Amino acid sequence: MKILVIEDEVKTVQLIKQGLEEQQCEVEVAYDGLMGFQLASRNHYQLIISDIILPGINGLELCKKLREAGIHYPILLLTALGTTDDKILGLDSGADDYLVKPFEFKELMARIRALTRRNLGSIQTSNILKIADLEMDLDSKSVVRAGKEIALTAKEFSLLEYFIRHQGRVISKVELAEKVWDITFDTGTNVIEVYMNFLRKKIDKDFDLKLLHTQIGMGYVLKINT
Amino acid sequence: MKILVIEDEVKTVQLIKQGLEEQQCEVEVAYDGLMGFQLASRNHYQLIISDIILPGINGLELCKKLREAGIHYPILLLTALGTTDDKILGLDSGADDYLVKPFEFKELMARIRALTRRNLGSIQTSNILKIADLEMDLDSKSVVRAGKEIALTAKEFSLLEYFIRHQGRVISKVELAEKVWDITFDTGTNVIEVYMNFLRKKIDKDFDLKLLHTQIGMGYVLKINT
DNA sequence: CCGAATTTGTTGAAATTCTGTAAGAAATTA
DNA sequence: TAATTTCTTACAGAATTTCAACAAATTCGG
Numbered sequence: 001m002k003i004l005v006i007e008d009e010v011k012t013v014q015l016i017k018q019g020l021e022e023q024q025c026e027v028e029v030a031y032d033g034l035m036g037f038q039l040a041s042r043n044h045y046q047l048i049i050s051d052i053i054l055p056g057i058n059g060l061e062l063c064k065k066l067r068e069a070g071i072h073y074p075i076l077l078l079t080a081l082g083t084t085d086d087k088i089l090g091l092d093s094g095a096d097d098y099l100v101k102p103f104e105f106k107e108l109m110a111r112i113r114a115l116t117r118r119n120l121g122s123i124q125t126s127n128i129l130k131i132a133d134l135e136m137d138l139d140s141k142s143v144v145r146a147g148k149e150i151a152l153t154a155k156e157f158s159l160l161e162y163f164i165r166h167q168g169r170v171i172s173k174v175e176l177a178e179k180v181w182d183i184t185f186d187t188g189t190n191v192i193e194v195y196m197n198f199l200r201k202k203i204d205k206d207f208d209l210k211l212l213h214t215q216i217g218m219g220y221v222l223k224i225n226t
Numbered sequence: 227m228k229i230l231v232i233e234d235e236v237k238t239v240q241l242i243k244q245g246l247e248e249q250q251c252e253v254e255v256a257y258d259g260l261m262g263f264q265l266a267s268r269n270h271y272q273l274i275i276s277d278i279i280l281p282g283i284n285g286l287e288l289c290k291k292l293r294e295a296g297i298h299y300p301i302l303l304l305t306a307l308g309t310t311d312d313k314i315l316g317l318d319s320g321a322d323d324y325l326v327k328p329f330e331f332k333e334l335m336a337r338i339r340a341l342t343r344r345n346l347g348s349i350q351t352s353n354i355l356k357i358a359d360l361e362m363d364l365d366s367k368s369v370v371r372a373g374k375e376i377a378l379t380a381k382e383f384s385l386l387e388y389f390i391r392h393q394g395r396v397i398s399k400v401e402l403a404e405k406v407w408d409i410t411f412d413t414g415t416n417v418i419e420v421y422m423n424f425l426r427k428k429i430d431k432d433f434d435l436k437l438l439h440t441q442i443g444m445g446y447v448l449k450i451n452t
Numbered sequence: 453c454c455g456a457a458t459t460t461g462t463t464g465a466a467a468t469t470c471t472g473t474a475a476g477a478a479a480t481t482a
Numbered sequence: 483t484a485a486t487t488t489c490t491t492a493c494a495g496a497a498t499t500t501c502a503a504c505a506a507a508t509t510c511g512g
Contacts, residue, residue: 072344088336096340097323110314114322118298139395141444153498154443191500193460200461216459216508379487417489419471426472442470442497 001116002026002043006036006050006062007078012101016049019105020112033057040066045073046116049108052079052090060093067094074115078103129164132209132224136164143203150202155180159195160203163212163222172219196220227342228252228269232262232276232288233304238327242275245331246338259283266292270353270364271299272342278305278316286319293320295405296391300341304329355390358437358450360429362390369429376428381406385421386429389438389448398445422446 003020007013008031017027028043030036032055040048048066052059063075074096079086082100090098097111127138134145141157143150152160162180163171173192177185181192196212204210213221229246233239234257243253254269256262258281266274274292278285289301300322305312308326316324323337353364360371367383369376378386388406389397399418403411407418422438430436439447 084330084333087333091336091340094343104310107310107313110317114317117320118322140447140449141396141441154441155499157444189500190460190502194462194500197461197463214460381488415490416471420473420489423472423474440471443499 001046002028003112004028004030004036004039004043004045004048006030006033006048006054006059008032008051008054012051012078015105016108019109023109031055033059033062037062037065037069040071041069047073047112048075049078049112050075052077052081052086060089063090063093063095076111076115078108129161131164131167131222132211134164134203134211136160145203145207152199152202155195156199156202159199163220167222170215170219170221175219227272228254229338230254230256230262230265230269230271230274232256232259232274232280232285234258234277234280238277238304241331242334245335249335257281259285259288263288263291263295266297267295268364273299273338274301275304275338276301278303278307278312286315289316289319289321296388302337302341304334355387357390357393357448358435360390360437362386371429371433378425378428381421382425382428385425389446393448396441396445396447401445 001024003025005013005016005020005027007016007029013029013031017029020027028039028045030039034056036048036050036054037057048071050059050062054062057065059077059079063077066075075094076097076099077090077093077095078099078101079090080101081090087098087100096115099108099111129136129138133147134143136143136157138161141152143152143157143160159176159180162176174185176192177183196214200212204212210225211222213223213225215221227250229251231239231242231246231253233242233255239255239257243255246253254265254271256265260282262274262276262280263283274297276285276288280288283291285303285305289303292301301320302323302325303316303319303321304325304327305316306327307316313324313326322341325334325337355362355364359373360369362369362383364387367378369378369383369386385402385406388402400411402418403409422440426438430438436451437448439449439451441447
């Protein structure tokens with residue numbers, strides 16, 4: 001997630017930047033209003049966090065200009081001005097939320113989550129698992145590799161889901177029997193070999209980079225081979 | 227603009243209701259969580275304002291349930307619980323904003339403006355859900371596909387409504403049994419297959435573009451096939 | 453290195469489960 | 483009571499899952 005922070009106080013910038021980067025966000029910083037406007041005009045972000053009191057253009061004007069410039073994604077204003085009228089001015093300048101300093105970092109994070117939630121595709125929090133160029137969508141139950149749709153049956157889908165959730169780990173047949181088939185593994189059956197074969201035909205056969213590997217005597221593993 | 231207020235304190239309700247009506251908003255009130263949920267399920271609003279401490283279901287659970295039920299428009303939580311952790315809980319339950327009582331009415335109004343601003347482009351005074359050339363009007367309980375009126379029974383209507391609110395997601399029979407029939411799914415029945423058959427005859431049979439698809443072993447999905 | 457023993461891969465067919473459909477019984481409503 | 487809606491039963495056809503037999507690959511002891 002790409003976030004633009006517009007703020008001139010070095011301490012606040014560091015706090016926010018560090019915290020966001022720990023959450024795997026990509027953070028860019030502008031130290032004044034003009035620079036913020038230029039960055040926002042040139043790049044696309046998921047969110048802007050801006051101070052109000054800034055050198056050059058102040059946060060309120062910046063907000064208005066950004067909206068006029070057709071920038072629709074969320075803007076969160078962050079400021080020491082805490083009277084109700086300040087808040088109203090802030091929100092009416094086009095901001096989506098307004099947080100008064102000093103604030104607790106975890107509240108900022110929660111508000112960021114709330115603001116970005118709906119834009120993560122109007123299709124809510126999409127449940128997508130990935131490895132290499134293979135993606136599986138748990139909602140639509142669809143699997144795509146290298147952009148190509150792959151049709152899986154219910155069992156094949158659960159099997160792949162188990163592998164992708166535990167990618168890189170060797171999984172024994174006993175474990176697969178228990179977790180995917182919900183049976184106690186008796187050596188009398190070879191369903192698992194059969195299904196690994198099904199899955200490989202659909203997922204690995206037509207591709208150079210193989211993802212499903214056998215560890216003889218131990219089990220199977222889904223990983224990107226080095 | 228239609229707004230649903232869920233709050234049991236009569237004084238607060240009156241304050242909000244009166245204030246909003248002065249702004250030409252149409253306000254409906256629920257005095258407990260369950261009633262709020264039912265109103266929200268049946269009608270379409272621009273915004274929900276809900277207290278957290280409520281008789282029956284509390285505001286946080288209500289929020290989660292509403293999101294699960296496919297309700298996407300903004301929810302603003304309004305409560306006396308003002309610690310940072312309370313706010314975080316509120317926002318993470320799916321709410322878009324969180325305002326601590328006592329608050330100034332003009333701040334509430336500003337936050338409402340901020341929340342509804344982005345949806346103003348698509349002002350919906352009517353409760354209409356859509357997919358492709360299929361529309362269902364929740365008020366008049368009418369369904370139209372490609373301009374042609376389709377008569378559905380009550381069960382068929384709720385079933386279709388559930389699908390259209392969760393379009394693109396594969397929905398299992400267990401989930402349909404719980405959410406549409408409100409029963410625990412026992413394999414002894416096949417009502418669901420029967421009703422899917424009813425629905426298909428009315429909605430898909432006479433059209434080239436099929437909307438209801440079967441994912442054997444997983445469930446059914448309403449989507450525009452690519 | 454060779455061959456037996458073990459493990460895994462592959463295939464087609466059998467068994468099972470799942471789904472679609474019709475017809476009619478039960479419940480509900482008018 | 484009749485009409486409508488909802489649910490149950492029954493069954494055929496389709497798709498999936500499992501079985502079983504054999505082929506191929508790997509391990510291991512000599």
